[in-house]
Amino acid sequence: MKSKTLMEPNITYQKHTLSSEILIALYKNMLKPRLIEEKMLILLRQGKISKWFSGIGQEAISVGVTMALRPEEYILPMHRNLGVFTTREIPLHRLFSQWQGKANGFTKGRDRSFHFGTQEYNIVGMISHLGPQFGVADGIALASKLKNKQQVTAVFTGEGGTSEGDIHEALNVASVWELPVLFCIENNGYGLSTPTHEQYRCKDLADRALGYGMESHIIDGNNVIEVYSKISEITASMRSNPRPVLIEFKTFRMRGHEEASGTKYVPQELMDTWAAKDPIDNFRSYLIANEILSEKQDAIFKAQYKAEIDTDLVATNAESLIIASESDELNDVFQKFEYQEFAENNKTKELRLIDAISEGLKQSMEQHDDLVIMGQDVAEYGGVFKITDGFVEQFGKDRVRNTPICESAIIEAAMGLSIAGIKSVVELQFGDFITSGFNPVVNYLAKAHYRWNQNADIVLRMPCGAGVAAGPFHSQTNEAWFTKTPGLKVIYPAFPKDAKGLLATAINDPNPVLFFEHKALYRSIRQEVPTDYFTIPFGKAARLREGEAITVIAFGAAVHWALNALDKHPNISADMIDLRSLQPLDTETIFASAKKTGKVIILQEDSLFGGIASDISALLMENCFEFLDAPVKRVASMETPIPFINQLEDQYLSRDRFEGELLKLLDY
The missing domain is CATH 3.40.50.970 (Thiamin diphosphate (ThDP)-binding fold, Pyr/PP domains)
Structure with missing residues (x-):
């Protein structure tokens, strides 16, 4: 009996013009993520990583698409696209650090597995909600089109994700705007445990492209030559003739949705059928049978990758654990913004x-x-x-x-x-x-x-x-x-x-x-x-009136409601504060005024519970309690949806209740 590597392939590799160098590169680029995954599954069982979403059996798609794209072209991958990251030659120690939540990863321990992006490698990672990836790809492709870069953007999802509304919206936008997006659907048979016949009724997901006036293709996702050759041809056309193209890759997920899921819901016969179509085993057999790869070369490649994996794991394991820093966390919520003042002109x-x-x-x-x-x-x-x-x-x-x-x-x-x-x-x-x-x-x-x-x-x-x-x-x-x-x-x-x-x-x-x-x-x-261009900084409230008896805080239309009430009572000495900026919030001005007047009333148009007036009230109680002469008063609209007819809308709004509450607080 022939050895496994010398068996006849169960995948038909059509005649092609690819060089031996490209064929070997395709094989090596599939082999590397497979060996990494096998190691990760061991580490998962040892508790050294927290979760793993396996792409075993789907490597041909990630590798074939990535090799068909240019390095400067963006790819938006999903859980099972490790081959995208490795083919783009991200150092393994950085990937390992990401998966272990170390500082040398891409998210500083703030997100896990493949939920990250890197501008250095033109990769934009997913979020768990799946669908937004397609819309983001639209935007990147729009930028390419506006700048006339003649670049393609590739984005991935599974067949399960195609039911999300975001994906349908993004397909429509890409079609209407003729955006060069390669929409890649990895149809691997199951959305977690839900089989495809419970997810959609069309024969092929590629058929959905017709409804968007979009070109589509069905590709054998386990045949790396077909993936690479067809995607190379399609993307070359898309660069010269910008348009979206939908690709449905037929493949199979050989392991659970994530390792904890298992595969008990999959019939064994189906598992055996797809195991025989393994993209790496079949391609190895094809290369050896055609004397493009030798068993000795194959052994050398495996040894090299295993050594690289082990070396980089040692380096990652040697990295210290992340030390929690409150200032680091808070400082990274926003990109630093150096406010540039453009002064007002006199005209x-x-x-x-x-x-x-x-x-x-x-x-x-x-x-x-x-x-x-x-x-x-x-x-x-x-x-x-x-x-x-x-x-x-x-x-x-x-x-x-x-x-x-x-x-x-x-x-x-x-x-x-x-x-x-x-x-x-x-x-x-x-x-x-x-x-x-x-x-x-x-x-x-x-x-x-x-x-x-x-x-x-x-x-x-x-x-x-x-x-x-x-x-x-x-x-x-x-x-x-x-x-x-x-x-x-x-x-x-x-x-x-x-x-x-x-x-x-x-x-x-x-x-x-x-x-x-x-x-x-x-x-x-x-x-x-x-008349000229000018700027006003965020986080600076406007004090519209100076007073000693009470602080009035409002924003939006409520500012004018408050001013109208104060105009009716010119004897009220009020500090009138227009917040303007709600986030960031000018707590310095709020606290200083409260400490001066001792009484604060906050007017908002929104209904009361959970509104920003509640947070400002809490801040005042925590920071100014000893200066207050009365409880902080919140005035807001009714706890109902907003009605249509004027009589009901007038009753709903806080506008006409403010004056009475203001006078009550002054008399407290």
């Missing part, structure tokens, strides 16, 4: 809030010549509030981009633009609609810098607020969802001048910023605003 003109935002946005587009604006109807139509009216004529449709109705994919695309070095502003048509893109905001944008030192240079514009009879889905002021999330900055101006200057700073800041714009103030508030 001013009266602007409404909406005009100040539009002018500030336009001047930032001039200041940053690759800044991209994205949103529904923002191009020729000028946005539903006409803030970007006329922008297309000045900046062109590449930089002012209408989007499909898909908040997740567009926010993810903005993340991809940031990875590729391009700033973006995303207009949410209404701030309420952020719920459709909530996941990428709080799980991707907010955590990217902390996880792997990648900033999210994105501003999300959030038209918000009640008082315009817009009902439950167009009236929320939902800032508290985001002030709670470390890694996000939250800005909320009440005046035209502040809006213009703070928007410029938001766009300059390399961190994700949610910029709230109250719709009821758009056309009702006017102010003299400097």
